Amino acid sequence: RKEVEQDPGPFNVPEGATVAFNCTYSNSASQSFFWYRQDCRKEPKLLMSVYSSGNEDGRFTAQLNRASQYISLLIRDSKLSDSATYLCVVNPRSGGYQKVTFGIGTKLQVIP
Amino acid sequence: DAMVIQNPRYQVTQFGKPVTLSCSQTLNHNVMYWYQQKSSQAPKLLFHYYDKDFNNEADTPDNFQSRRPNTSFCFLDIRSPGLGDAAMYLCATSTWGGAAPWVSTDTQYFGPGTRLTVL
Numbered sequence: 001r002k003e004v005e006q007d008p009g010p011f012n013v014p015e016g017a018t019v020a021f022n023c024t025y026s027n028s029a030s031q032s033f034f035w036y037r038q039d040c041r042k043e044p045k046l047l048m049s050v051y052s053s054g055n056e057d058g059r060f061t062a063q064l065n066r067a068s069q070y071i072s073l074l075i076r077d078s079k080l081s082d083s084a085t086y087l088c089v090v091n092p093r094s095g096g097y098q099k100v101t102f103g104i105g106t107k108l109q110v111i112p
Numbered sequence: 113d114a115m116v117i118q119n120p121r122y123q124v125t126q127f128g129k130p131v132t133l134s135c136s137q138t139l140n141h142n143v144m145y146w147y148q149q150k151s152s153q154a155p156k157l158l159f160h161y162y163d164k165d166f167n168n169e170a171d172t173p174d175n176f177q178s179r180r181p182n183t184s185f186c187f188l189d190i191r192s193p194g195l196g197d198a199a200m201y202l203c204a205t206s207t208w209g210g211a212a213p214w215v216s217t218d219t220q221y222f223g224p225g226t227r228l229t230v231l
Contacts, residue, residue: 041227
């Protein structure tokens with residue numbers, strides 16, 4: 001089993017739709033979780049950190065379910081500019097550094 | 113603005129010809145990472161530095177070396193690039209507080225990447 005698993009997609013959704021992605025992780029001791037956004041041929045950029053029971057930022061909501069070892073990202077009222085790859089990132093906190101593990105990413109395409 | 117800078121943004125080299133990629137940061141972070149990312153794949157950690165302490169990933173080929181002469185700069189040397197080394201190379205930074213974990217940055221800050229083409 002991979003350390004961090006994501007459905008690579010693509011998810012094709014119409015503008016204005018609500019879309020959700022899940023990400024599962026295998027290390028139950030993992031401490032920190034993040035969603036990064038990566039545009040085509042660009043570097044990953046932090047979208048949201050996910051702590052304890054989750055958090056919300058505008059149209060974006062991230063949830064953490066420790067019992068089932070997954071995190072989710074919900075995007076409401078999708079915009080064309082939301083089209084990107086969303087990377088799930090998990091920090092196991094082993095070794096003392098932020099040696100994180102990336103998922104393969106879920107590709108989102110918002111269609112006019 | 114404080115940032116992570118990578119040079120060059122695009123690098124073309126010939127098969128077997130050594131190449132050096134550079135990364136600099138103005139964030140004063142004590143941890144620097146090099147990742148390799150191929151198309152439609154997750155970034156793969158090659159190695160990282162905690163201050164001057166070098167940490168190599170077990171599956172990083174010997175062909176890849178790194179130097180960190182000071183806090184601000186880190187270099188990735190590819191001694192004999194092969195066609196399979198064509199990828200985006202990402203530098204990232206963070207801060208680890210050690211005995212003072214409250215100063216740690218939990219996230220990583222990425223540079224724009226260097227896209228390497230091997231002919």
